[in-house]
Amino acid sequence: MGSASIEPQRLVVSFAPPRDFVTTLKSDLKETFFPDDPFQQFRNEKPSRRLKKALQYFIPIFEWLPKYNFHLFRYDLLAGITITSLAIPQGISYARLASLPPIIGLYSSFVPPLIYAVFGNSKHLAVGTVAACSLFLQSTISDVVSPNDDPALYLRLIFTSTFITGIFQTALGFLRLGILVDFLSHSTITGFMGGTAIIICLQQLKGIFGLLHFTTKTDVISVIHAIFKNRKEWRWESIVVGVTFLCFLQVTTYVRKKKPKLFWVSAIAPMVTVVVGCLFAYFTHADDHGIQIVGHLKKGINPSSIGLLNFDSKYLATVIKAGLVTGLIALAEGIAIGRSFAIMQNEQVDGNKEMIAFGFMNIVGSFTSCYLTTGPFSKTAVNFNSGCKTAMSNIVMAVSMALTLLFLASLFSHTPLVALSAIIMSAMLGLIKYEEAYHLYKVDKFDFIICMAAFFGVAFISMEVGLMISVGFSLIRALLYVARPASCKLGKVPNSTIYRDTEQYPDSADLKGILVLQLGSPIYFANSTYIRERILRWIREEQAVSNFEGSILEHVLLDLTGVTSIDITGIETLIEVRRTLLANDIKMAIINPRIKVMEKMIASKFIDIIGKEYVFLSIDDATEACRFSLQRPKPNGNCSLEDSSTTVV
């Protein structure tokens, strides 16, 4: 970079002609929909091997089953039995949360896990129903059909909604639209889960207090109001039993937190609660003392429900809404959880393949009397901790559940509702993540606001509105990132040829008569006005300093290293800025446009307008050129903008 010579050797900028449209389109489509390059492994393979690989790729069971052995099965058997003991109480509880017959919850732990074991991508994910989606289904579908007045129709609409969820998830997977799930940010999910946990806990107070009448609304205020309005129905027996169970469950959770090795204590605690509750209810005839029980559970595995799907236009809009929203929430939860556990073991989970697996699982589920399933956090964590090795643990769970349905169903009919309420409450308390929210608050205030919007929206308005507000904030933020991209002034770091933000590195030196600006992110219609105004402001500020020091600003260098793309409006903005600067005897040069930007600049003749000699590969080259080769402006005195304040200001 010989800075000593008068005309230093300049690095050559590439003005290669733009790539043709088909090439750039192909590359853009690939980055948008196939960022993980899924077909890379099939290249350079023989057709027969390619078919085998494709089969293994699309149906993962073909990948792991041939390598499966008894050693692995021992782990999966234990994990499978453990998650079954969680699946029975959770299945019954969440079905009640969705105002469904409890048996539907058990059905949902039989067929969907089998499907997932075939198509699923994750080794640790355990399939089951989830509280948030159960409540959402209930609150949406009960708007059009009351589960008390017409339970048969209500059930049919739930199946239909599950079917729609399945179709939607499969379609998203095939269209490789995993990108949609990306817009449910971590902060949104944290807030949404917390808010949902709060309202679900409050819903459970109905069971704990042994109430017969309750509200169908989900927000905090309505629920608390309903509890106090019906205080004549409060039963102390129910309260005592409920609080006892709740304390027991919380203690086991505490034990797991303190001694992670004892995770199985909290894993089997719900089953213990149910069994103890059953025995207690059976021997004390608890239902005569105000403690309600689940009631009759029909023996036998899932009946077909394919004929029950109901696409009546009267309900279709509601059913589709419920299906799409719960489908998206279920995907976000399932994929996020699958990924989190995979990362712990340095594995990858392909979101698009997961969507297809979830989709198949729900389509088949809706044909076999199951409602919405996904990968719930609690079950998956227990599965992982129990040492599962492959999706075989889901098969074990499915088989255990089938045996339960065939032979043990009636045993669970004495389960007291209050025990189920205690199980749900205990699970929900773990979903309110204070520390996470505090961490968000410390690191990023806007993320915190997004999280709180979801939390309070869900708790005080409705689940739907809370989610929408939070996603809305996330989108506004995403748009603000592009509408107000950061720019900064660069100075030369002493003893180097590099240039850095003068705010961040106050030691870096200003260059006499030269202003170096770094722009970030794409330049295009949504931010071009801002960028123009911001550049002109930088120049005004710089001129104020220059004037004070008696020097004159002669050159403005725009470092485009961080500009990933530009559109027509953006190019026009740069042309306008240049025109304004020229009118004030300031020369503008651009530095290091990236390949896509350079292509647009060539195609739009921008390079011809500003001249190739004003495009540099590095800032150092440009500053050298400013000192030596680029002609100075005519020295006609008042070329400062301060004198004629209307021109730039």
Added chain:
Amino acid sequence: MGSASIEPQRLVVSFAPPRDFVTTLKSDLKETFFPDDPFQQFRNEKPSRRLKKALQYFIPIFEWLPKYNFHLFRYDLLAGITITSLAIPQGISYARLASLPPIIGLYSSFVPPLIYAVFGNSKHLAVGTVAACSLFLQSTISDVVSPNDDPALYLRLIFTSTFITGIFQTALGFLRLGILVDFLSHSTITGFMGGTAIIICLQQLKGIFGLLHFTTKTDVISVIHAIFKNRKEWRWESIVVGVTFLCFLQVTTYVRKKKPKLFWVSAIAPMVTVVVGCLFAYFTHADDHGIQIVGHLKKGINPSSIGLLNFDSKYLATVIKAGLVTGLIALAEGIAIGRSFAIMQNEQVDGNKEMIAFGFMNIVGSFTSCYLTTGPFSKTAVNFNSGCKTAMSNIVMAVSMALTLLFLASLFSHTPLVALSAIIMSAMLGLIKYEEAYHLYKVDKFDFIICMAAFFGVAFISMEVGLMISVGFSLIRALLYVARPASCKLGKVPNSTIYRDTEQYPDSADLKGILVLQLGSPIYFANSTYIRERILRWIREEQAVSNFEGSILEHVLLDLTGVTSIDITGIETLIEVRRTLLANDIKMAIINPRIKVMEKMIASKFIDIIGKEYVFLSIDDATEACRFSLQRPKPNGNCSLEDSSTTVV
């Protein structure tokens, strides 16, 4: 940068503690809402001068009127009279387009220009009604009230909608939400204007063919169908007169294009058309021969309409919709036009102040029997070409219009409708910009799609749907920019210390065992999954090459120069990537995090996790460190990912 020494001197990275929350919030809010730093001029001023400056800032007439003189007035007088000659025919025509009494169009050129002259920021903008908004108002309001069945109520709703537009525009200005207008991109506006021009031209065929019955729909197919369905009503007299006028107007436009000095020919052509049309109709009793005329025009200036505003909840939703959409379109047109002409003279127009001026103009307008006004392109261009110097030309127009209303109104009652149709058609033909669309097609295919979506949406579905589709595409594009940010692999440019994209600069050399990646744009929830997958893909590709060459990939350097901000999800992604790499014996270092990114990294303990020694100020520093100071991974053979394909792939 002594690369010869074994342990080269390293540039110091700034790990300054994060700025406090209030400082960053203030700076963020300023960049979002006050990017032009409007209060900069008030600093360091005495209170009395500050008040004066503030008054001049908020009410621009105080700025220019004291300096006004007769010399300037001569220019403004000429320009004002010229635009009045355009305002009369346009006012009548566009009022008819909005299904309003023609006199309302004349009223709208009296009060609003006066208000704009006081508060307006642009020197060249001429106030008036516009075709697109007139048609939009008509098509929206006529959905709830037919202008033929209940013209009084229809008129009241139009005034109400204008009032809402005014309130909306004022609010946007005070809230400094000029950012909203930025999302109506140039491509959207080009397409929308073109589509609107097509449907307005077709609407005028009613006048040209002299039809009595017509459709209320605006799409191309309905209109053409209506014309042919009513072909028995076609009047040859009307067609001959219309085509004659249209040819005359097109010839004058052609003259202006060829000889820009003769712009006044096309400026007064509409007035000539109207006058000739009046005389022709008067002397030939044209209305007896199937050529309809405007009919009685009431003498006198604007009556008050403040009592006519109607906020009946039955119509409110429609009225608000009409008000907001036309308000936004009017702003986009008015501000864009004001800015374009200001740029020609190196002046700035403050979008937020313009919004307030437009808002006041429409609020007062709605109280004085005017409907929606803004700065139409045709009038403003004529004003500029006629040599206007200040907003005084608007005052001249207002006074001329008042005189016309008081003394000449009845003269215009003989204007044949067919003449007005010819005037509108001729104006609209100029708005279909083939070359612009072709330019978009050449430079940016996505911009072209956005433009075409607006064009065909407006022409074949409805104005609203066309606009929405186009804005939707623009937003998707804005979101894709953040969801799929470009990344590239850097190589060292020969004979330098700089690193550039190896695709763009194929000469730049790979570094043995080191992969340098440049990330662009913010890293956050919407793109973190993509970024992780993309980084891992770069590594896989690099490893394939390394393996072939027999070397081992040991270091991955992430250049964050282009990363303007990061959120929690983004930081977690980087941690995950690092964990995956470490498991494969690859070390990860980051280069030059910008100030906001560094603050987040410190606050979230990311820097503590990766270690300060893995953060570098320049790529060259980092590569030196990779060679010398950073410890090599343990040489235990198979650290390539290829051997254990599940780990990263």
